[in-house]
Every structure is written in C-alpha cells, then in structure tokens.
Amino acid sequence: MSGSDTQRGAEPEHDHEHHHHEGPGYATPQAAIEESEREKLAYVMSLYVGTDVDASDFVAVVDLDPDSDTYCEIVDRIEMPERGDELHHFGWNACSSSCHMDGLERRHLIVPGQRSSRIHVIDAKDRRNPELETVIEPEEVFEYDLSAPHTVHCIPDGEILISMLGDADGELPGGFLELNDDFEIEGRWEPPGEIEMNYDYWYQPRQNVMVSSEWAAPKTYYPGFDLDDVEDGNYGQRLNFWDWEEGTVEQTIDLGEEGLIPLEVRFLHTPESTHGFVGAALSSNVFHFYEDDNEYRAEKVIDFESREHDDWDMPVPALPTDILISMDDRYLFGSNWLHGDVWMYDISDPSNPRRADSLSVGGTFGERQEVQGRELAAGPQMLQLSLDGERLYWTTSLFSSWDDQFYPEEADRGSVMLKADVDPRKGTMELDEDFLVDWGECPEGPARAHEIRWPDGDCTSDVWQ
Amino acid sequence: MTSHDVTLEWPDGRTRTIAVREDETVLEGAERVEIGLPFGCRTGACGTCTGRLLAIDGTKRGDGVDTGGGDVEAAFAYRRPPRALKDRHRDDGYVLLCIASPRTDCRIAVGSSVHTELVENPWK
Ligand code: FES
Numbered sequence: 208m209s210g211s212d213t214q215r216g217a218e219p220e221h222d223h224e225h226h227h228h229e230g231p232g233y234a235t236p237q238a239a240i241e242e243s244e245r246e247k248l249a250y251v252m253s254l255y256v257g258t259d260v261d262a263s264d265f266v267a268v269v270d271l272d273p274d275s276d277t278y279c280e281i282v283d284r285i286e287m288p289e290r291g292d293e294l295h296h297f298g299w300n301a302c303s304s305s306c307h308m309d310g311l312e313r314r315h316l317i318v319p320g321q322r323s324s325r326i327h328v329i330d331a332k333d334r335r336n337p338e339l340e341t342v343i344e345p346e347e348v349f350e351y352d353l354s355a356p357h358t359v360h361c362i363p364d365g366e367i368l369i370s371m372l373g374d375a376d377g378e379l380p381g382g383f384l385e386l387n388d389d390f391e392i393e394g395r396w397e398p399p400g401e402i403e404m405n406y407d408y409w410y411q412p413r414q415n416v417m418v419s420s421e422w423a424a425p426k427t428y429y430p431g432f433d434l435d436d437v438e439d440g441n442y443g444q445r446l447n448f449w450d451w452e453e454g455t456v457e458q459t460i461d462l463g464e465e466g467l468i469p470l471e472v473r474f475l476h477t478p479e480s481t482h483g484f485v486g487a488a489l490s491s492n493v494f495h496f497y498e499d500d501n502e503y504r505a506e507k508v509i510d511f512e513s514r515e516h517d518d519w520d521m522p523v524p525a526l527p528t529d530i531l532i533s534m535d536d537r538y539l540f541g542s543n544w545l546h547g548d549v550w551m552y553d554i555s556d557p558s559n560p561r562r563a564d565s566l567s568v569g570g571t572f573g574e575r576q577e578v579q580g581r582e583l584a585a586g587p588q589m590l591q592l593s594l595d596g597e598r599l600y601w602t603t604s605l606f607s608s609w610d611d612q613f614y615p616e617e618a619d620r621g622s623v624m625l626k627a628d629v630d631p632r633k634g635t636m637e638l639d640e641d642f643l644v645d646w647g648e649c650p651e652g653p654a655r656a657h658e659i660r661w662p663d664g665d666c667t668s669d670v671w672q
Numbered sequence: 673m674t675s676h677d678v679t680l681e682w683p684d685g686r687t688r689t690i691a692v693r694e695d696e697t698v699l700e701g702a703e704r705v706e707i708g709l710p711f712g713c714r715t716g717a718c719g720t721c722t723g724r725l726l727a728i729d730g731t732k733r734g735d736g737v738d739t740g741g742g743d744v745e746a747a748f749a750y751r752r753p754p755r756a757l758k759d760r761h762r763d764d765g766y767v768l769l770c771i772a773s774p775r776t777d778c779r780i781a782v783g784s785s786v787h788t789e790l791v792e793n794p795w796k
Contacts, residue, residue, distance in 0.1 A: 259710065261708030376753075377716075
C-alpha cells in the first residue's frame with residue numbers, strides 16, 4: 208500500500224531498530240508542523256443511524272491527495288458489525304503524548320458508538336484499507352454503570368481514556384472509561400460521582416490538569432433538542448478541572464447563562480500552556496480559560512449575535528458547535544452550525560481574540576448554498592485543520608436527531624465535506640470550490656458525516672507531555 | 673409463548689404484519705423476520721426506535737391524543753422505563769419499540785420520521 212511512505216505511525220518494526228526512535232507522533236507541536244507531510248487521507252465518521260437506510264455506520268477513508276485519480280472520493284469504508292451505533296467522535300490508541308514510548312504505534316483507531324455504547328477498535332496499519340479488529344459490546348460497558356462514549360484520548364503510557372456521558376440507563380452521572388493497551392476495559396478511571404454531566408475533555412500532562420465540559424444526560428439530548436430541558440436545567444454550563452494524575456475534580460467553574468452547553472474544549476498545544484478555549488453552543492459564546500494564582504478562571508471572549516430570519520419565529524442563534532486551535536497556537540477556528548459560518552480568530556493574545564476572517568457557507572444564512580452545483584443541506588460543523596495550518600476541512604452533520612430538527616433535508620441529501628485554503632500569514636480563508644466530498648452518493652443511500660482525523664495526528668487529538 | 677399480530681405501517685404506505693411474542697420486543701420480533709427498523713441504544717434512552725400506536729385489536733385508537741397514553745399501557749409491557757419519552761409523548765401514543773412487548777394485536781406507525789415528531793425546531 209501507499210501509506211508506509213508517509214505514515215510515521217505505521218512504520219514497520221525494523222525501522223525502529225535502525226533509528227533511535229521513539230514512539231508515535233512528533234517531539235513538539237513545532238516538529239509536527241515542520242516534519243509532517245500534507246494530509247493525503249482522512250478518516251471520517253459516517254452514519255446511517257436514525258434514518259430508514261437499513262445499513263451500518265462506517266468509517267470513511269477519503270482521498271485528499273490532489274494528484275490522485277480518486278481525489279475527493281470515499282475510497283474505502285469500514286463498516287461496523289451492527290447497526291444503530293451513531294458513530295460520532297473517535298481517537299487514536301497513541302498520539303504525540305507517547306512520543307517517548309519506544310515500540311508504541313499510532314495504529315489503532317478507537318471508534319465508539321454514541322447511541323449503542325459499542326466500542327470498536329480498527330487496525331489502521333494499512334492506512335488505505337484499515338480493518339476492524341476488536342469490538343467491546345455495550346453490555347461490557349454497562350457493567351461499569353456508564354454509557355454514551357464520546358471523546359477518546361490516549362493516556363501517555365498506552366492506555367486509552369473515553370469520556371462517557373451517562374450511566375448504564377442513559378441518566379446521570381457520566382464518567383470516564385479506561386481501556387488497557389490490549390483494548391480491554393480496565394475499569395473506571397475516576398472515582399465514580401466526581402461529576403454529573405460530561406462531554407469533551409482535554410489534558411495538559413505537564414501541568415497535571417485535565418478539563419472536561421458538559422452536554423447533558425444521554426436521555427436528554429438523544430431524542431433531540433427541547434427548550435423545556437433548558438428551562439429545567441437539564442443542559443450543562445460548567446467546566447470541570449481535574450487533577451490529571453489523581454483523577455479527581457479540583458475545581459468547577461459555572462459559566463452561567465452565557466456559557467450554556469459548553470462542548471468542544473481545547474488547551475493550547477504548547478505543553479507549558481494553561482490557556483484554553485471552550486465553545487458554549489447554545490448561548491453562542493466562546494470562553495477563554497487560564498490558570499491564575501493556582502486557580503482556573505474563565506472569561507467570555509467571543510460573542511455571536513442571534514440573527515433575524517424571515518422564515519423563523521425567533522432570532523436564530525449561531526450555535527458554534529466546534530472549535531479547534533491551529534498547531535502553532537496562533538488561530539482559533541470554529542463553526543457556527545445554524546448561521547452557516549466558519550470563522551478564524553487570532554489568539555496570539557488569548558484574552559483578546561481578534562477576528563481574522565470568516566466564510567459564509569451553508570446553514571440558515573450562508574451566502575453560498577451550493578458548491579459545484581451540490582446544494583448544501585446544513586451548516587459547517589466538525590472541523591479539522593492540516594498540521595501546517597493551511598487547509599481547513601469540515602463536515603455538516605451534528606447529531607442525527609438534532610440534524611433532523613434543524614436541517615431535515617440532510618437525511619435525504621446526506622452530508623458533504625468542504626475545504627477552505629487558509630493563509631496563516633495574512634489570516635485569511637478562501638473556499639476551495641474544487642473540493643467537495645459527497646456522502647449523498649454512498650451506495651446504500653445518503654449518509655451523514657461527522658468527525659475528521661488524519662492518519663498522522665491532528666489539531667484536535669495530539670497532546671504533548 | 674403467546675404472540676400478537678403487530679402491523680407495522682411506514683409513511684410510504686408499506687405495511688407488514690408480524691407475530692411478536694410476549695417475551696420479545698417489537699424491535700426483536702421485526703429483526704427475527706429480517707425487517708429493519710431504526711434503533712440506537714436499545715435501552716429506552718435514545719428514542720431512535722420510536723413508533724406511534726395507531727390502533728389496538730383492529731379498532732382505531734380513541735380519536736385522539738388524550739387517550740393514547742392509556743392505550744399504550746394496554747397494548748404493551750415495557751421491559752424497562754421508557755426514558756426517552758416525556759409524559760406528553762406517552763400521552764400522544766408514542767412507544768419505544770426496543771423495550772416494548774405487545775399484549776394485544778395492534779397497528780403502529782414506524783420509520784425514522786416518527787422519531788422526528790418528538791421534538792420540533794424551537795425557533796421556527
Ligand atoms: S433504541 Fe434507543 S430508545 Fe429504543
């Protein structure tokens with residue numbers, strides 16, 4: 208296969224003996240920028256759950272090599288063994304945090320089903336033709352009184368940690384499930400009951416800190432978004448700061464009404480940094496958090512105004528559902544799923560993000576509603592940025608039941624993946640009109656597309672020790 | 673084991689009648705005869721498998737929404753609590769097919785569009 212020339216993580220064993228190397232990933236964020244090659248493949252979570260297409264969810268392998276005959280096509284699909292998973296977020300068994308671990312490879316993708324609580328392990332040694340290796344069945348997960356797996360990060364010693372949003376019944380509290388390096392459940396990572404709600408998390412091992420955010424109980428968000436649940440306080444608005452080694456919550460920050468539904472949470476990549484950002488989706492804000500005098504603080508630094516639309520009864524919130532930080536820690540990118548914006552802020556001074564550029568595409572207000580004649584059925588959602596910060600890609604599905612509520616056409620047309628060329632020097636973005644990957648043309652019927660990962664690590668999964 | 677005739681009705685007009693045993697759920701009964709119905713969690717938390725009760729025993733469900741809850745209770749036994757449904761959904765005749773076993777012959781609206789009826793876009 209073609210992958211071995213570009214994929215550090217997939218080097219055959221003997222290479223390790225020749226070079227005095229080292230585990231997976233890159234020594235520093237700067238090394239990731241300098242040493243990585245352009246991304247040629249993407250793995251993308253793809254799903255049928257909740258539609259009438261009677262097929263399993265799959266991981267799509269997308270060709271991103273402009274010199275390839277199959278550029279912008281789904282060149283392989285790893286189908287899940289069962290239906291009903293709702294593939295959502297996923298991660299590697301190892302990242303740059305294990306750079307010192309000789310013999311460990313960035314080779315296995317941990318692919319949880321958000322609705323099923325089934326956890327799949329895919330062997331991606333052959334980068335173009337990965338294979339399903341192991342499945343952890345939901346019953347095994349429920350034994351730890353956990354369900355609804357979300358964010359996957361590796362722990363620097365080869366183990367894997369997954370944020371779990373609910374208990375075995377889909378109620379609160381959530382917690383964290385730990386897998387060992389044989390992909391077996393090791394147990395709960397934290398003493399149960401440290402938190403109520405859970406969602407995304409990120410850790411900064413050199414600072415011995417982890418931060419986790421809050422969506423809601425699975426039974427609350429699974430069926431769809433109901434304003435009554437907001438009024439009843441069933442949605443999250445807190446950040447939890449953990450002692451990374453002890454697995455205990457040291458501090459909780461209530462973001463208040465302007466911090467409703469804090470979703471994706473990112474520390475800067477620099478391992479010394481204690482600065483990070485979180486997007487509060489429902490209240491359409493971005494908060495900056497940082498350590499000050501042994502305590503974390505959080506301040507609202509970006510605010511997106513709701514907009515009036517002739518066809519809607521109430522002002523439409525922006526709904527920033529994803530954010531990411533460029534590998535050089537210079538830019539914060541995000542997506543306003545309802546409004547239809549992709550935006551870019553300069554965060555050189557993290558307390559005062561400066562708007563650099565934005566693109567208006569898809570969604571409720573997007574200036575462009577089609578690309579290559581293909582109508583866009585939803586707004587920009589999950590983002591991924593090239594390691595060099597020059598290409599931003601995104602997909603359009605948020606969560607099947609929420610998609611059906613806000614963009615019902617997506618069920619019939621499927622998702623797309625789009626791309627913008629970024630000029631980090633000038634701080635500008637331009638839509639690449641030649642780039643379109645269409646999940647509307649999948650053989651079994653239109654599929655949705657969610658999180659994106661590169662084989663060689665990316666801006667939303669790599670952490671440094 | 674006693675079974676009941678459950679008629680599944682899709683929005684496109686397609687119908688299928690299957691015999692579902694009292695010890696299996698409607699979803700399991702459909703899978704046994706290789707009919708694909710939507711599902712997710714299979715534990716009553718996600719609502720993906722939602723169906724709507726249309727009639728019991730060949731007679732039409734009351735004329736309305738207000739009797740639906742009682743009708744659902746008469747028609748099905750739940751294996752575990754239907755957490756994905758709020759009271760208003762239960763009253764309106766919605767039923768989670770992954771955990772509901774029939775206690776009588778009935779007709780149910782199925783397909784992914786039933787699930788989308790549970791919540792609306794609050795801003796529109
Ligand atoms: S499949 Fe989730 S409630 Fe039935």
